[in-house]
Amino acid sequence: MSTERTEHISSRRARHHPLAPPSWLLNGLKPSAAPIPWAAVARASVAMSVPLAVGFALDEPEYGALASMGALAGVIGDTADAYRMRVLNIAVPQLFGAVGVALGTLVYGHGWLAVGALTLIALVSGMISSIGTVASVSGLLLLLNAVIGAGLPLPEPWWTAPLLLSAGGLFVLALSLLGWPLHRRQPERTAVADTYRALADALEAAGGPGAPYDERRQQVTHALNHAYDLVLGRRARVHGRSPSLVRLLAQLNVVIPLVEAAPAAHLRGRPLPPEIPAAVRDLADAVEEGRTGTPVLELPAAHTPAERAVDAALRHAARIVYIARPDLDNVDDRLGRPAALRVRARRAVRDMVLSRASWRYGLRLALCIGIAQSLVSVIEFERSYWVALTVTFVLKPDFGSVFSRAVLRALGTAGGLVVAAAVLSEVPRGWWDVPVMVVLAGLIPAFSVKGYAFQTAAITPVILLLSDLLNHQGFDLIRPRLVDSLIGCAITLVFGYLLWPESWHTRIGDRLADTVDDAARYVERAFAPVADEAAFAVARTTRLQARRRIYRDLSGVRSEFQRALTEPPPTGARAAAWWPLVVAVERIVDATTAARVRVNHGAAPPPADEVESIARQLRELAVRVRSSSIPVRVDAGPPGEATSVLAPVHQEIAAALAIARPES
Template sequence: MPREFPIGLTPPDWLVRNLRAQPAPVNRPAVIRAAIAIPLPLAIGLATGRPEYGALAAMGALNGVISDTAAAYRIRIPTIAVPQLFSAVGITLGALVYGHGWVAVAAVTGVALVSGMISTIGAVASVSGLLLLLTCVVGAGLPMPGEWWHAPLLMSGGGLLVLLLGLLAWPLRMGVPERSAVADTYRAVADLLAACAVGSTQAYDDARHAVTQSLNQAYDTVLAHRARHHGRSPELTRLLAQLNAITPVVEAAPAAHLSGTPLPPEIPQSVRHLASAVETGCTGPTGLELPAPTTEAARAVDHALRHTAEVVATPDVDPRGIDDRLGRPAALSIRTARALRDVTLSAASWRYGLRLALCIGLAQALVSLIPVPRSYWVALTITFVLKPDFGSVFSRALLRAAGTVAGLVIAAAVLAQVPRGWADVPTLILLAPLIPAFTPRGYGYQTAAITPVILLLSDVLNREGTALLLPRLVDSLLGCAIALVAGYLLWPESWHTRVGDRLADAVDDTARYVEGAFGPHPVDPPARARMRRRLYRNLSAIRTEFQRALTEPPPTGRRAAAWWPLVVAVERIVDATTAARVRVKHGATPPSESEATQVAVQLRELATGVREAETPYAVRTDLTGPADSVLEPLRQEVAAARAITSPHEES
């Protein structure tokens, strides 16, 4: 019999969630790039008699490896190159204030404020802000070798080496990542249609969430630089058309799921066949053999799938109309102006920046008052832990401490057994690939992989050997403590503001979606498609935020768990609305406008309740209408959402 542990010894759920490794495939090209880009600069430095220069360039390559997250080649250029520019600025500013006492404290604190604020713009800006602060802290804490311009030049060169290695295969693999992203979306849709036949609501919900994530990733990959390329790249136009063409199939899936009639297995098999055609770039007849539909839902799926097959088979796509479902892209200058406006006017942007600046300022002031060897490590720890858009501060502090301990064990073995010099190169060849391999597994695993690499490179600069291990552990724990106290426990930011208000906004958007589909002033199909895509993208982001909150201890984790069923319920409401619209399109009787208005009113009341309550509470459900109406499943989902109660509610 399996051994049972006493209830008191069972680890809390939030701790288990934090320590569990995330399943993720290994990015083999990124692993190979890391194995070359980080050791190579050090080898060149050793060969030329300037190992300290090689170590600086290798640190820049490490920054490039951290930035190397994009699949599409044209996305890879700004994703890696732009952060290197900020890295050069950061190391220059840090080096200029090195040894200047409180001037250095003020300068690094100001850079922390800017870093936190620009992190809210987007993924590239987030990594740029991270490297800006990291390199500024290093420059302010370590004496840089050579002239003032050597360090930024060497670190930028190391990062650009990663970019160069990442672009080597572009002439041979041009368009392959984009086609793979679209094909993966088709396969996710095939899994969704297969889940319609299983009869399991949980399996369908999981498959629908996977489709949302895949669509988000595919659109982000294909639409990179759309304002510059759109209308001039036939390949890009085809991929956009193919992504748009799968949308009606996704919209028809809820109708098939709610119908209760399993789809024939030929349906998901046909979608997988189309996915193969997309991935290989084949055009021409697809040879699909679809069974004759017998229900409204089956007719909707059949009609949508045949349209998708036509688009996949078409070699030349008219670029006009592609924007109908996506919205027209704004010019680069307009997007930049909007981003700057959002950064300077957003309360969240200032809140993130001030929180990061407060903690960095405290760390810099502390190490200025108390002599701490290599004090920059305290601020480095805070930078990684308190990066506001990277997840739960509590979780990252916990995982940072655990990952640092694991990384120091590896570093101790390396520094004690491996002689300094050329032996460092094969050691880095073995250690560097662990960074991209472990990063998708979780922050603790990433920390454990980065720690020995950065300590080995630091040892090349300061030659302290194993003597730096214990101070690094103390510095890391001190940084985690500052982040937890000043950036988490004392910061006036409630769970409800971070998560509850975003969920309430999504419920309000759902009410507008219902009115846009069936209200007195319905919107056209392309606008409806944009509303649905925006809703699902927002709900996907809310899911991610909830999962972060679930890793925090009570009361935050408990509140997130209490509200979690409502997130699922809102997704099902969106599905039910889409299913009803599809049924009407394929022959069902349209509902009255009053039915849709009634549902929208109930949703807005629910949104108000979410904004005002810290825990879920039961609310009245006053939804009536014909039992045979296409909106009956929607009314049931809204009633279920409004009936979600707190565990402490009186019966």
């Protein structure tokens, strides 16, 4: 049974116990199994403690605190694998953060002017967050630093704080790039090798029980997407042809036929010989170590179309992996070479301005920040910048459900305040803050991978310690900050969640319906007749792009599913009802790919009317899914001939169409 399915059943059982916490809260509080990034832990400890030490040495602790605060932003954004992506993930947000703190400093203490300025910044921050990961972090730092600048007395002149914050962030960047000269392409090479290893695990599970294979196939999809993002992202910034990069791209491309052959191998109903996954793992080692030469493969004889597909794909992959210098002009990019950065930037800005979702999120964030800043700047109610800061973190769109984030933020802040209380009451201010920061800063990347509540608990004492160095309130910070956090969470829940209708609806159905429509087009393209070899090559590339787009969409559906499970009833329960259909659509795509592979290796192609029938059933399913808030029963069409190459596709479609309305 898959891990996700086990967690789902466990959460359902927990709901039956009268004293058990709700399942959506348990999902948020359960720590992730992700490994601790020890290199990031070491960088965070050094990057945030050294500025403090320099500040104390120069008798300017406020300057050290600001530089350390900038380093905190760099630590949060230091999540990329590839070195060039680290430059973007850290340097670009630092620029936006510098602009934000400068604007906040200029309106500090100006009442309604501060409210208006932060509300406008929040609108811009929310809208640019929809562009992508780097833009999202940039939007967060823009608003975050603007709130800090408008809420804390910072050193004069106005450019001091932006300069120190940027210096701290760039210090993190410098530390993260120390290994670049020695390991320039190691992250990309490791990502490609990990794709081979994930595929070996899937081939090892092929032919056995469905759940382990499905889980490992999802890991292949994730690894493949990650590797293409790194390799093609790097290629977009390389002018001309780089032999080493082209070789890496060729090694990644050649894994695709093996990925396509895996579903066909699974449908055989019996495990593959152990020599096959072992050979794929050996290719992974060859990619990572940069081996060249002549591969030696000892594989069992292949008899069926599925076995021939695996054998041919594996032998071809071995030849390409071991080639020292592939043909620079004959490497298929599969997904196409990315457009230039300025072209993609123009497209992103245009899409952002024209997107209703972008405007809705920007307006939600602006409304909540405006209300929070009004409490701070205008109303006679002694509160701090922490209210708007809480709104900023809770409404950040990348972290899942707004409702659960508000609750987890309150719990995480309470846990962090316990640590902060111990530090502020027992540790004397001064040089003792440096070793304390070494420990607390290292906890941020270690806890961030475990979940949002854990990240909040790690960040809270760090921000409070740095805030104390700026405003010297000491232990008196503790109680107001807890109340401020609760007020910020309440503002977010009311004005950023309850008042917006989309908060009460899961988007799984709509996104799944789009994926089912794509699956119908994929079936048609997979078995469309071709006139000659050139047309066959074009059709294969188009089919490959369509299949990868479907799997990317399904990854998005899975992410939306996990997010929706953290919502309170009825949203979480409605989301859970879609899960069997999500799995069914994945199996339809797998069965279609397997059928195409069998045709490529000797099986008889299906008749055109059978292909049309399958596409029609899928489109009917998409219409029903799009028009319903929960899965509905749909009558299956004719089953087709049992001997047809598409017989497994018919079976999977029948299973998908037979998914019934859940019992109330």
